[in-house]
Amino acid sequence: MNGLRFVDVCAGAGGLALGLEGAGFEPVLLLDRKPVACETLRLNRPAWNILEMDLLDFVPDEYPDTYDVDLLSAGLPRVRSSATAARADTEEELRLLEAAVLLAHSVQPRALIVENVPGLVDAPQFEPTREFIRKELEHLGYRFSWFVLNAADFGVPQDRRQGVLVALKERYFDAFRPPGPTVSEHVPVGRALHRSMAARGWPGADAWAARAIHVAPTLVGGSDNRGGADLGPTGTKKAWARMGVNGGALADEVPGPDDDPEAMIKLTGPQTAVLQAFPPQWRFAGRKTARHRQIGHASPPPVGTALGQAVAAALGA
Known part of the structure; x- marks a missing residue:
């Protein structure tokens, strides 16, 4: 699995990016708006290209290396997923989610991974968001799958359910399979x-x-x-x-x-x-x-590795 390139937005402390690195992906750009998160990334991977910027202000035209990558990944700030959460309560988080999907217009990755709360997969209050995502991705020639993973199934000693969207260009999608558990028993x-x-x-x-x-x-x-x-x-x-x-x-x-x-x-x-x-x-x-x-906000790296391996297999890497 050599030569796979990715852009990671809302990268945080690097959990998802670190997991993707373990699956054979090389980052072209990592973006986060928080100075302390960018400092963490630079502490651990000084050779990575780290950009301190809000996703809503990001203009890919100014960063041509981001075009035509294999993967666009986003471990986004959590939307509120309780049944009582009004859209206004999580407006900023939903705007970031929509911005990540819209970024696919210009970046044109072969695959997209978005990780968030489990409720985003099927909760009724997020149906308008899912419909927006469906229209955008289908317009761009992607097929996609929503599913929920529990980090405990991947050796993480934590009950952490994550809602995941994986989209791939039409010609790759039939080969994609969501990752299955990598451990036979949970780690206490x-x-x-x-x-x-x-x-x-x-x-x-x-x-x-x-x-x-x-x-x-x-x-x-x-x-x-x-x-x-x-x-x-x-x-x-x-x-x-x-x-x-x-x-x-x-x-x-x-x-x-x-x-x-x-x-x-x-x-x-x-x-x-x-x-x-x-x-x-x-x-x-x-x-x-x-x-x-x-x-606490990070995505556990083993989940990112499992997702990356599943995407890489679908891409034929």
């Missing part, structure tokens, strides 16, 4: 974090890992406008509490030898990155809350 939190939890000699590490026998609840990054670094809303924090984790905040370091072996512990930022299946050498720019938001 205790197994994923046991080594790090015991790294400073905490006497409760073994017992805690034996208790944390489920995958993690979905990590969330939270709003840029409020809140700090925590593990999510009330229901999610209750699920964490059942695994002996205080989800109200993040710790600066893992428990040590003098900490109570039966205490509720807090996760660290690097541990949440493990739960998103980022490799340990991947660094995140910014302060604690900024790092946590990047991690």
Whole structure:
């Protein structure tokens, strides 16, 4: 799988791009409007072409290398998918989604991957958006598939359902198959974090890992406008509490030898990155809350790899 080129918009901390890299794709351009996300990308892949810009302001004519790539990918900001969410509540996110699809007019990729919330696949309130996407893609000669993946099925120790749109030019589509699970059993939190939890000699590490026998609840990054670094809303924090984790905040370091072996512990930022299946050498720019938001908003790299491999197979690579 050599020579496959892609453009990634709303790239964030690079989870989707990193996964696509693992599937044999080489980025031509990664775009994100947040300075801290662009700094993260440059920290880890200084040779990548990183553009700090809002997708709504992006003009491909000024970047001719983006034309005629194999893949356009977009891990977009999450739309609100509850049944009570009015369109006005998620207007900006939907505009970015529509902008990503419209970008295919000029970029003309052979394939398109858009990743977002599961509700985008079939929730009634998003039917107008799906109809807009259908008309645009069919006009451009694409066929497409909507489906939902759970990151846990790809070895990520987290229950994270993702709505995915994959579109391919007509001549490639019949060869496309959505990726199937790559693991036979899910990875529980205790197994994923046991080594790090015991790294400073905490006497409760073994017992805690034996208790944390489920995958993690979905990590969330939270709003840029409020809140700090925590593990999510009330229901999610209750699920964490059942695994002996205080989800109200993040710790600066893992428990040590003098900490109570039966205490509720807090996760660290690097541990949440493990739960998103980022490799340990991947660094995140910014302060604690900024790092946590990047991690929580990211697409787990193994899901990107599975999607990339499926697209590459359809393209005949």
